[in-house]
Amino acid sequence: MPGDHEEADRYHIPFHDELSSLFPQKPAGGDANGTGSLGFDQQAESPLVNFTDAFRGSNMDYGVIARALGLSCPAPSKFLRSSGTASRELMVDVGNGRKSLVPSLGCSLGATPMTPNSSISSSSTEAAGEEAAERCKKDEKKQGEEQKKQAKGDEEGGDKPKTLSTAKKKAEKRQREPAFAFVTKSEVDHLEDGYRWRKYGQKAVKNSPYPRSYYRCTTQKCPVKKRVERSYQDPKIVVTTYEGKHTHQSPAAVRGSTHLVAPPTTMPVSFYHDLMMHQVPQLSNTCQQGNTNPNMYLANLPPALQQHQFPEYGLLQDVLFSFDHGSQP
DNA sequence: CGCGTTTGACCCGCGC
DNA sequence: GCGCGGGTCAAACGCG
Numbered sequence: 001m002p003g004d005h006e007e008a009d010r011y012h013i014p015f016h017d018e019l020s021s022l023f024p025q026k027p028a029g030g031d032a033n034g035t036g037s038l039g040f041d042q043q044a045e046s047p048l049v050n051f052t053d054a055f056r057g058s059n060m061d062y063g064v065i066a067r068a069l070g071l072s073c074p075a076p077s078k079f080l081r082s083s084g085t086a087s088r089e090l091m092v093d094v095g096n097g098r099k100s101l102v103p104s105l106g107c108s109l110g111a112t113p114m115t116p117n118s119s120i121s122s123s124s125t126e127a128a129g130e131e132a133a134e135r136c137k138k139d140e141k142k143q144g145e146e147q148k149k150q151a152k153g154d155e156e157g158g159d160k161p162k163t164l165s166t167a168k169k170k171a172e173k174r175q176r177e178p179a180f181a182f183v184t185k186s187e188v189d190h191l192e193d194g195y196r197w198r199k200y201g202q203k204a205v206k207n208s209p210y211p212r213s214y215y216r217c218t219t220q221k222c223p224v225k226k227r228v229e230r231s232y233q234d235p236k237i238v239v240t241t242y243e244g245k246h247t248h249q250s251p252a253a254v255r256g257s258t259h260l261v262a263p264p265t266t267m268p269v270s271f272y273h274d275l276m277m278h279q280v281p282q283l284s285n286t287c288q289q290g291n292t293n294p295n296m297y298l299a300n301l302p303p304a305l306q307q308h309q310f311p312e313y314g315l316l317q318d319v320l321f322s323f324d325h326g327s328q329p
Numbered sequence: 330c331g332c333g334t335t336t337g338a339c340c341c342g343c344g345c
Numbered sequence: 346g347c348g349c350g351g352g353t354c355a356a357a358c359g360c361g
Contacts, residue, residue: 197333198332198333198334199333199334199335200334200352200353200354200355201335201336201352201353201354202334202335202336203350203351203352203353204350205350205351206349206350206351212351212352214352214353218332218333225352227352
């Protein structure tokens with residue numbers, strides 16, 4: 001079935017077999033006694049209920065950020081912790097819909113701040129996502145749809161209101177919002193991430209016993225949606241795909257909650273938000289073009305990220321260069 | 330009563 | 346053109 005991986009491809013979610021490699025049964029890199037290990041056997045025993053926790057932990061690791069932004073790469077050794085790392089592979093968007101599976105060699109997400117009960121992998125998506133332009137297009141389409149609905153209501157039984165400029169429709173060929181997929185290992189489907197969601201649909205997934213749920217941010221005029229589904233191969237694996245960008249702050253953040261959903265203390269809310277939501281497709285494109293000037297990457301970062309002080313520019317540089325090398329043919 | 334979930338119907342894009 | 350599958354809508358329903 002060629003279409004089976006279509007969705008996964010679109011969002012660069014490492015599905016099925018790839019998921020298996022994302023979640024190795026045994027933590028690599030020694031730690032034979034298992035203490036302090038982030039092996040998933042352990043995690044399975046304690047379900048993840050707080051998505052935000054995945055971003056917390058002892059210290060935020062900026063390698064995660066880089067990866068979350070599509071800068072997945074063999075991490076510099078500085079990023080790695082000495083033990084308790086779980087190696088895995090990560091699907092990387094290298095632009096224009098092309099992607100590559102980065103082997104776990106030296107790219108251990110074990111350096112990520114995983115809580116004992118959670119694991120998380122991320123993959124950013126969508127080629128050439130000019131978000132603003134897309135939004136405009138989408139808005140136009142939305143308007144069209146509303147018009148359509150109105151027409152439907154007005155002239156019931158009359159001519160089919162389908163006559164709405166098909167040419168225009170073609171031109172506005174449906175384009176998705178940039179999406180950001182997280183793969184988590186969890187007992188619960190709907191992970192707490194600080195925002196309020198309203199479920200608006202559920203569909204059976206082909207070749208999977210588990211349905212896909214559709215959620216929409218309940219905040220007015222916020223376009224963000226997310227889809228949640230389980231891997232049929234490992235029911236504990238939950239794939240959460242965010243689409244769009246919140247136009248508001250996390251309600252939890254606004255409330256000043258620090259218990260469940262506050263961003264890591266080392267991470268400004270806005271940055272956290274952007275990390276969660278932002279797409280930097282240009283970034284990977286730039287990488288692909290063999291541009292090795294880190295300033296270019298920084299320039300391509302969203303303002304929130306540009307403002308953010310990366311802990312060590314050198315690290316970022318390492319990351320970027322590594323990525324660049326990794327994407328060489 | 331307000332808010333969220335459920336669920337069948339509908340729309341649309343895509344492949345054949 | 347047709348069928349399939351994904352995504353969305355919206356009425357009905359449940360819950361606090």
